[in-house]
Amino acid sequence: MRNSGNPPRSPFFKRGGRAAVLGVCLVATMATSLARADTPYVFNPPKGFPIPKVPDDNPITLEKIALGRFLFYDTRLSGNQTQSCSSCHQQDKGFTDGLPNAVGSTGQMHPRGAMSLTNVAYATVLGWANPLLTSLEKQTLVPMFGETPVELGLAGMEEELLNRMHNDARYERLFAEAFPNDSDAISLGNLVKAIASFDRTLISGNTPYDRYTQGLDDYAISDSAFNGGRLFFSERLECFHCHGGFAFTASVTSQGNPFDETSFTNNGLYNIDGKGGYPLNNTGLFAFTQVPSDMGAFKAPTLRNWKFTAPYMHDGSIADIEGVIDHYAAGGRTISTGPFAGDGSKNPFKSNFIRGFTLTDEERQDFLNFLLSLNDDELVHNPRHSNPFNAWRCPGDCGYDGEVTIDEILSAVGISDGAANLALCVAADRSGDGDVTIDELLAAVNSALNGCASPAAVAP
Ligand code: HEC
Ligand code: HEC
Structure with missing residues (x-):
């Protein structure tokens, strides 16, 4: 995860070969001191924007955002596994769906249209005209469990939903990282908190x-x-x-x-x-x-x-x-x-x-x-808001800026040896098994050495 501006690419990378690769891994393993606690997310709103409010019981962290992003795009979040939040809130349509009335997972038509999620972190109430829906956490439950109309169609399927999460190694890890104090991190309450955290990052002010x-x-x-x-x-x-x-x-x-x-x-x-x-x-x-x-x-x-x-x-x-x-x-x-x-x-x-x-x-x-x-x-092109299930073309490019830095390699190494949270670089886990293997590390190092667009970097 790069944490500062845009440092020039290390010339060290440009020269390296396989030996340098292994050197990097070794140094990284020794140097990495990333603790596996959760990482507070610092809002960096556009000039002229205030800082959004965040509920006391759901402080926003990088780990929750990373998890929430997967959940937002995951069709396992609908009863019949055909729809996710993103079916009706599509990034290229400003997080709407282009339809006059939204259509739920069982084909039922919503009386109203899907709303834009632009800057939803600042909303006092959610929905077209619901004065009672005042938090993104509560709002998330509506499309999941609502029956008039059915949207995601999960009513009565809470246990099944949590089982689906348990059966996925990546979710096991992402939930545990996002909620490190919970003995059983995979719960409905935590799922909702993660999605709300992702929603809060959809800030747009670069017009x-x-x-x-x-x-x-x-x-x-x-x-x-x-x-x-x-x-x-x-x-x-x-x-x-x-x-x-x-x-x-x-x-x-x-x-x-x-x-x-x-x-x-x-x-x-x-x-x-x-x-x-x-x-x-x-x-x-x-x-x-x-x-x-x-x-x-x-x-x-x-x-x-x-x-x-x-x-x-x-x-x-x-x-x-x-x-x-x-x-x-x-x-x-x-x-x-x-x-x-x-x-x-x-x-x-x-x-x-x-x-x-x-x-x-x-x-x-x-x-x-x-x-x-x-x-x-x-907003509509920002890769941080995009579907994380689509393999990012540049393995190891945690910050999605089209190049892999030494910090990013360090994160990937940290993830692979359990010292760092997967949430810091989901782009390093190409296979989606919740871990970064040696092959995945090599793919990341390849991107660093040869540039993201090179065939070597794009290879598996
Ligand atoms: C009295 C408050 C009010 C004023 C003044 C007003 N609007 Fe609206 N606007 C609304 C409301 C309320 C809606 C949603 C109405 C609905 O869906 O029934 C809306 C909806 C819209 C929408 C649709 C947005 C969407 O996502 O569907 C646009 C565009 C819009 N207004 C533009 C304007 C423009 C341009 C003006 C000035 C010419 C204007 N509005 C003046 C209250 C207002
Ligand atoms: C079937 C389509 C559909 C799905 C699936 C869906 N939504 Fe929506 N969303 C809507 C519609 C329609 C509205 C407006 C609801 C209303 O006011 O009646 C809405 C409103 C919202 C709002 C309020 C925005 C505002 O400005 O007030 C948020 C936030 C939101 N959805 C988030 C989500 C999340 C998170 C998920 C997944 C858990 C999700 N939606 C799934 C259709 C959908």
């Missing part, structure tokens, strides 16, 4: 907008996007009231934040019968409170990374960003025929900030350019 506003690059956004930003933050368009702040959503919290801000609002999507009604299976906050004015109130999702997360709204009923702009420009949506017919702009429960506006063609283009500047391509 052109961020580079510009943080003073890192004055040219990161165009003049047009700059002008569009003025519209976004204006009392004319009002977007910022509900999609404001660093996370571009109102319902956020962080360490040291005295107020958890949570809001659910009605943005005028429906108005069935002219009485403010929403489709019966999607009444928003009303479903929890039964307070009439809560009809149609939903959490305003983050606008970060929208480029990857279409279609939009809780039920995916707006296909693209142009449709979203039309929706707000009209001050609500009018549906002229069918069971949901009604003029959303006249919904009595609609927020006062949804008032409608007109834009010139130039303004509309500026506005779109601003919205485009809120997308962070890094």
Whole structure:
């Protein structure tokens, strides 16, 4: 695991042959003093972002994150082993699934769409409109065991699930490392803690907008996007009231934040019968409170990374960003025929900030350019968030930066002799058996010597 910036590659590696390889292993074995305790994870949020809150009973560690990443991508987490969290939260789609409504492992359709996990560490409440779901730990149980609708379909299968984990040597090791004080580390509570820890690392703040506003690059956004930003933050368009702040959503919290801000609002999507009604299976906050004015109130999702997360709204009923702009420009949506017919702009429960506006063609283009500047391509390509079951092309490249350093070789050696945690370099365990064998070590050393892309490094 490399722990500092980007040190130049040791020339030592460039010259070496097999003898040097063995030398490295030997030195490493002697020099390694890595203790097998868990390793606190230090958030390094983008400039301008606060530090996320983490529950006292689930301090975040590298070991939990490494374990949670495997679990997030593991289809053994569904009853019929067809789906994992990542089936509905796909990295290349900003951790959504591209569908208007999510579809569970048994084919049941969810009334709502999968939500983006961008910056979910900062969310005060989870889900489109559930005021009771306030921790990622609790939230994880919903897709696993929920029956209305069935998502992962694990209800009644808790023991079977834990058996599946026990039957996997890599999980035995990763659970034990993540929860070193537990005699039986493989438990449902620990599984949930690990997944929540992984969720908390999905932080995204490297957009052109961020580079510009943080003073890192004055040219990161165009003049047009700059002008569009003025519209976004204006009392004319009002977007910022509900999609404001660093996370571009109102319902956020962080360490040291005295107020958890949570809001659910009605943005005028429906108005069935002219009485403010929403489709019966999607009444928003009303479903929890039964307070009439809560009809149609939903959490305003983050606008970060929208480029990857279409279609939009809780039920995916707006296909693209142009449709979203039309929706707000009209001050609500009018549906002229069918069971949901009604003029959303006249919904009595609609927020006062949804008032409608007109834009010139130039303004509309500026506005779109601003919205485009809120997308962070890094999140969808970051290998640390990627599927760990896909063999990484570079054995031993613990930090996923395309080269193997001496520190990384040391970690791999430490793992193989039991002195270091596997979580520090899952990329060294190519076979997935929870250990780093001599062959795997040699593969890692090969990557160091010959570079990651070389055939030798990619070989088994
Ligand atoms: C069948 C598809 C599906 C699967 C599988 C699934 N999710 Fe989701 N996820 C959704 C949907 C749909 C929502 C919105 C739920 C709602 O509000 O009704 C959601 C919401 C969330 C949220 C809330 C995000 C926010 O901004 O409030 C988190 C976090 C989350 N899922 C994590 C997970 C994790 C972790 C797993 C695996 C244990 C998982 N999901 C499995 C579809 C899925
Ligand atoms: C009164 C608060 C409010 C204002 C003002 C507001 N929104 Fe929203 N926005 C919401 C809510 C609530 C939702 C989710 C509604 C739903 O799904 O029923 C939403 C959803 C969205 C979505 C869909 C995101 C997704 O992941 O599905 C986009 C995009 C969006 N708004 C953009 C904007 C823009 C652009 C503006 C300004 C023109 C704006 N919003 C103004 C509250 C607001």
